[in-house]
Amino acid sequence: MQATLKKGAVWAAFALGTTGVQAASRIDIDTLVSKSDAMLAKGAPTIAEKLGLSNGDLKTLHSQTLPNGKIITKYQQLYRGIPVLNSNVVEYRESSKAAPSLSGTVVQGIAGDVPAATPQLSSPAILNLAKSKVAKSRLEEEQVQLYVYLEDRQAARLVYLVSFFLPNGKQPSRPFFLMDANTGEVLQQWDGLAYAKAGGPGGNTKVGQYEFGVNYASLDVSNNCTMDNGSVKTINQNNSTDNLETAFQFACPRNTFKAVNGAYAPLNDAHFFGNATIKMYRDWFGLSPLPQQLVMRVHYAQGFEGAAWTGGSIIIGDGYNRFYPLVSADVLAHEISHGFTEQNAKLLYRSQAGGMNEAFSDMAGEALEYYLTDRNDFKVGVSITKTVDALRYMDNPPLDGRSKIHVSDMLPSDSVHYISGIYNKAFHLLATSPGWNTRKAFEVMVDANRLYWTPSSTFNEGACGVEQAAGNREYSVSQVSTAFNAVGVNCDNYKWLVEQLYLAYTGRPGEPAGLSLWTEHLQAAAAPKKLAQFIEAYSSNPGVKAIVDRFAQNPESLALYPAEPAGSYDGLITAVFQNAFGRPADAANSALWSGKLQSGQSSRNLAPIQILADALTSRNADRKNDALAAGKKISVSLRFTANVNEPAEIAAYSTPLANSKARNMLKTVNATTQVQDFVPAIDAAIADIVAKH
Known part of the structure; x- marks a missing residue:
């Protein structure tokens, strides 16, 4: 589809400063791409003043210098000394540029809502x-x-x-x-309970016995064989839940205490893998994952089948029927990394932020495996489970029977452990991409955790942070995007919205030039990036209306949804359902949308995206397959457009025949399609388009 809107519209003005008392509002600082210098107030002596804040309203959290010399600093917004939840600013400085660029969000006008900074309750x-x-x-x-x-x-x-x-x-x-x-x-x-040089034995009857000092490095203990080396203190809870303080001590040089529930010496495993996690963070990132000494409480409680970060220490149970003692490398790195997240992004343990929190810890487990062995199994807890092969599968999350692999699979009631599968799969795809490995993939996740994620980050917002982190390290941003797109996650740019428009109005993926041009028009219109809000803006934003009307009146759309007699909409509704979801409209939805069209709540121009948005945002179980099908079609479309990247492919994907072939490919995508497994079909369709050109 050829875009014909006039170029030249400018970005909406950035609201710098406040005048008078106004209600609080959150402002996005979108200054990373090409427009940073123009959006900074010239002559403003401080970053705070550039953002319309008072001096003292930004507190430095930490600064990071990358190998390429770029210095990145994260700030917390304050209001009269009180931190503003989910409001952080990231500053980028390069030696070649005098002025920094900024990203993040700030809240302006707080005084209008919160005139007094002293709470009534202490x-x-x-x-x-x-x-x-x-x-x-x-x-x-x-x-x-x-x-x-x-x-x-x-x-x-x-x-x-x-x-x-x-x-x-x-x-x-x-x-x-x-x-x-x-x-x-x-x-x-x-x-928010986040769970999951001496020698001696380790392991259990599932993985076999190994020896620290032989198969692994020696245990890092004090001179008198106390499991306290300054970085890590390991305590024998002896099945108590009391808050014990004394580190475990054994007769040098070999600890064999104590075998339990099929494990040979859980204290040894816990102490070794806890130290290994600390060393991994220090070796790879030059920092400790925790601001204080790591305290691990082994043999916690009686029959406790879990391990958990409590906010100050890690409690580790001996397991019972389902688990061996939970002292494996990936489980301990997982729990320690909950502490890292709590000190940095502070991701709340709920909703999508909770899923990111869980997934990051799973990633840390795989990172430690890679640090120790240079390989990965991408299975969580494989060495401590008794009744199943593994606790979670990062390469194929649904194998556990509950975890999700795509955002369109999610339900409101899903646990953070299960929606974490979406980020886990993205991590697996990234770590196994050409030119990547587990360390590089974990590096960009750690950077995003430290610099970009906020307590209530969504999956899409989190992906933006990972893309920014990859760009900072001069890693491939497009490969990060591809990994996230495959699971239905996209950085909050306009690519996802453009592909939704193409699906709704043409039934096919967008072409690269169209994706780029429509993105420019959406930016010029300051259009919302989410489809539901985009539709709401149709009546109030002339730029949004022009874009929608242009898509709706394009010859491809008119052919897909031919004209009907006045007052008749059955053909339109059926065609939209078939196009977006791969099925005809059922009687209930047909009546619903016919009523909306007849009453003026919808129109022929708006109906395709309204029906699509209704499915994608519906919480009704009977629309789940529609949401899945549409979500998979959009993910495949993003991958298709990204793969049309050679001159011959770009030239070929520009004819009605090519459009028809791409449309036919997309018709085969349904609710059960695995996007990553569908890539060969995408490449085959592109090759066929080139061959027929």
Whole structure:
């Protein structure tokens, strides 16, 4: 489809500074690509003033110097000394450029919603109120932090983020509360418990026995064989849940204490792999994953089948029927890396941010395997499971029967452990891409965690951070995009939206030139990047209306949805369902959309994207397959467009015959299609298009 809108429209002005008292609003700082210098206020002496903030409103979190000399600094936005939740600024400096560029988000106009920065409830009062919700007397690792919080389309307010650890025998938990700092109202609540030179034996009856000092390096202990070397302290809990403090000590030079539940000496495994994780972070990134000494509590509780980061230490059970003692390399790196995430991105353990949190820890487990052995199995917990082969499968997440592999598979009720499969698969695809390995893939994830992810990041926002991290290291950004696109995740640019428009109105993938040009028009119109919001803007944004109308009136669209007698819409509705979901419209949906069209809630120009958006955002179980089918078609479209990259391919994909062949290929994609497995069909379709040109 040839785009004909006039070029030359400019980006909407960036709101620098505030005038008077206004309601709080979140502002995206999109200055990474070509426009950074133009968007910075000239002459402003500080970064804060460039962003319309007061001096002192940005606090340096950390700075990172990359091998190419680029210096990246992450800042936390403050309001009268209080951190603003999910508001961070990242600054980029290169020796060749005098002015820095910026990315991230800031909240402006907070004073209009929060005139007083002192909450009515104190930290002790809010902690006691949160404690009363769980009715437990013994609590550990109590944490309270005051924030400014801005929810979508609501006013900013002061909130407390409260958490503590409940030992509770075999079922420990770590409740989190997001509470209004003035009223004590619980806004959100969730369980954030993140689980999963001496010698001696290690291993278990599943993987066999090995010897530290022979098969692995020696155990790093003190001179008197105490498992405390400054970096790691390993404690024998002896099946207690008490908060013990004394590191385990054994008779030098070999520890054999104690065999349990099929494992030969879990204390040895825990101490070794805990130290190995610390060393991996130091060797690869020059930093420690935790700001304090790592404390590991082995033989925790009686029959505890888990391992967990409590906010201050790792508790490790001996397992029972389902698990051997949970002291494998990947499990321990997983738990330690929950601590890393808590210190950096602070990803909340819920929704998509929770899925990213879990996935990052799974990635760390594979990174440690690669650090120790130069190879990976991409299986989580394979050496400690009794009843199944592995706990999770990063190369094929659905093998465990519950994990998701594509965003269109997700349900609102899904656990963070199961939606983590989406990021896990993207990591596997990236780590095995040409020119990549597990270390490089983990490097960009660590950088994204430190610099770009925020507590409530979505999958798409997280992908943007990984792409930025790859660009900073001069790694292939396009390969990062390809890995995420394969699982239905896309950086919040316009590529995904353009492919949705092509699917809805032409039934085929976009061509590279069209993708580029329509992206420019969307940018010029300052169009929303999400389809539902894009549709909402149709009536108020002339640029959005022009784009939609141009797609709808294109000859391809008119051929796909031919004219009908006045007041008749059955043909249109059936064709849209067939095109987007691969099935005819059922009676209920046919009646629904016919009513919307007749009442003016929809139109022939809008209906294709409205019907598509309705399926993609629906929570009704009967629309799940429609969402899956459409999501897979869009992912395949992105891969198809990316693979049309040779001059002969670009020239060939420009005729009605080529469009028809691409459309026929996309018709074969359905709810069960695995995008990565479909790549040969994509390449075959492109080759056929070139051959027939």
